[in-house]
């Protein structure tokens with residue numbers, strides 16, 4: 074049944090109830106009123122009847138008394154034995170008086186002769202009384218065959234002006250003559266006899282003759298001549314009892330009751346108009362009607378209230394239905410699954426999302442199903458291979474957690490989706506369970522975590538995660554006393570590969586290296602990528618013995634070395650790469666992780682400096698060296714500002730003995746340690762930015778020297794070679810500064826020769842070419858220092874505006890000793906000649922070396938054999954004594 078029909082039905086129900094009640098009340102009221110009316114009429118009828126009976130008796134009695142009085146006159150006056158003349162009027166009147174006095178109703182009694190003249194009377198006038206009988210009455214009395222009492226029509230008394238009746242009968246005298254005894258009765262007196270003690274509302278009393286002549290009436294009618302009433306009483310028999318007869322006096326419809334009395338066809342009648350009879354009833358009726366109306370009003374009010382209540386009830390019900398519909402809609406539009414349990418943990422409600430998450434529960438979930446049943450079905454899907462007992466245990470655990478209202482927990486569905494389940498108690502002791510699909514969220518956070526903690530290229534833990542794990546490992550090793558180890562790896566010449574073959578190939582190599590590294594360690598160890606070509610391997614809990622731990626770490630390190638030395642296949646090309654591995658032990662004490670990492674890094678640099686592709690353990694001595702290095706850096710800074718540097722010059726000779734030039738070599742004139750060779754500080758200066766101002770100072774000093782020699786014929790041909798470090802050369806304003814120094818000092822550019830190392834030139838060929846080109850246009854010359862050590866392809870030489878190659882002293886040193894070096898030196902010289910470049914050999918210490926070089930075609934020499942680096946004065950002295958320059 075629809076929700077809408079209910080109020081209508083109820084309204085109809087209430088409406089018909091109200092109508093029924095109202096009808097009942099009206100019917101009851103009408104019945105009551107009708108009955109009351111009947112009772113009132115019956116009462117009036119009974120009263121009327123009773124009254125008429127009483128009135129009849131009273132009238133009979135009164136008239137009888139008068140009749141007796143009149144009849145007794147005969148005896149009283151002795152009429153029947155006397156003659157009219159015999160009667161003494163005085164005596165007779167006296168007798169009559171005393172007799173009449175006994176009847177209070179009679180005004181007087183008189184004896185009249187046949188002519189109507191008074192013979193005697195009880196009146197004070199005695200026989201002199203004038204009796205005015207109605208016309209014909211006397212005759213009518215005397216004409217009667219038998220003496221009977223006759224009553225006259227009412228007349229107005231001549232004497233008293235009252236309405237009176239005359240009652241008479243004749244008496245026979247001794248002589249058979251007739252006299253008439255008559256009595257005057259005031260109608261008022263007779264009336265009062267009739268109605269004495271009677272209280273009937275609206276009562277009309279009439280005394281009538283059979284013909285309708287009205288003798289008296291109560292209330293009294295004041296007509297002079299008594300009227301004749303119609304219809305006659307005899308005709309009223311039927312209607313009289315129906316309360317439809319016309320009342321005798323007023324003619325209103327009503328009840329007429331009458332009875333004949335003893336005398337002369339007289340009838341006493343009582344008329345009660347219906348209106349009067351019902352006067353009392355009308356009040357009753359009104360009261361009943363009022364009460365009924367009150368009842369009806371109450372019923373209507375109750376009905377109205379009931380309707381209002383029911384309508385508000387149905388409105389409330391509709392509102393509830395509406396809100397339930399809204400709730401259902403809301404539940405259906407939820408993205409999450411939803412289930413409501415009652416206090417017995419039985420299913421009350423759920424949404425379609427729930428069914429989508431748990432399709433296999435579709436046939437299980439129904440209202441009032443215990444949640445345990447749902448869980449049992451779920452266990453079947455969660456533990457498809459579990460035994461019955463295992464599943465039951467799972468169900469019990471879940472239900473227990475539910476009872477404890479544990480915070481949100483997560484469930485992984487067999488499909489791999491992650492569902493977060495939140496259970497909250499409802500106020501009535503039930504449970505609201507929501508199921509959120511957090512798969513995407515978890516994936517996203519996993520991704521974020523991976524981005525934050527993993528290197529996207531290799532998927533290895535990044536520096537952050539490594540540091541975190543190291544911290545935990547250090548703390549754990551302090552507790553367990555177990556030593557672990559840290560291996561710091563750097564791929565040798567990775568930059569070259571990256572620059573020459575491209576970043577994509579570089580990335581490929583890094584990924585393969587990561588892959589290989591993972592195969593070298595246990596699951597619990599960590600392989601991380603710090604960035605670039607730097608990797609760190611952290612080995613956990615190797616041994617409580619540090620030597621054993623170190624041995625183990627060395628084995629792993631060597632394994633890594635072997636594995637990483639296997640050629641790589643990079644996009645179809647085979648590539649050989651080697652790592653430098655620095656190792657350090659961790660454990661024993663709470664060391665800061667950064668320090669550990671630094672130690673491994675130092676060890677790795679040790680490997681680099683010792684020729685790469687090896688494993689080296691951190692040596693505390695090395696740390697001391699590094700600290701010293703830091704100290705040195707500070708000192709160098711001071712030396713620069715304190716002008717503690719000096720330039721020495723090493724002469725460069727031609728085969729013919731001329732000094733063609735000199736190499737400017739920096740020396741540190743240390744206030745305590747004396748003169749320090751650049752080998753002790755140049756590398757430190759190169760690692761810091763210090764080499765830039767230092768190199769600039771050297772350049773400026775050398776140029777000032779050139780300018781100083783400008784005007785001296787002994788020195789003005791001397792070229793000065795100045796060493797330029799990579800960092801210095803890579804400065805953006807390097808060219809501008811050289812040009813500026815030349816301009817400021819006034820040195821001639823073609824006497825300045827800049828020595829660049831082979832690796833510097835190779836590092837960024839384009840930049841090198843550009844800068845050299847610009848300086849070349851100014852006249853500056855270039856030499857490649859330590860040539861031959863870079864193992865590089867010589868093809869680039871053609872691209873560079875070079876003037877000279879400087880054979881590295883390591884080759885010169887082995888000339889005649891190592892055949893390969895002989896070959897290299899010959900090759901360099903041959904190539905230089907092909908490219909039309911000068912070639913100079915440095916580090917020439919023996920005549921044999923000089924001879925070899927000269928034999929191979931080298932014509933320029935620098936070395937202790939001919940001259941060590943010296944202060945400028947010594948060089949000038951040497952120049953003074955040297956073979957004079959030709960041309």
Ligand code: C2E
Nearest residue numbers: 738739750751752771796797798916917918935936937938
């Ligand atoms: P280098 O440019 O290769 O300079 C040649 C080095 O070989 C000089 O060492 C020189 O004293 C040494 N030498 C010369 N002849 C012989 C020899 O017959 N036998 C041996 N064993 N050595 C010989 P020095 O002066 O100690 O300089 C070492 C390095 O320091 C230089 O190597 C150069 O790379 C760097 N250097 C020196 N001065 C400067 C400078 O002003 N600026 C820059 N950037 N580097 C400098």
Ligand code: MG
Nearest residue numbers: 736796828858
């Ligand atoms: Mg040099």
Ligand code: MG
Nearest residue numbers: 858859881915
């Ligand atoms: Mg050199």
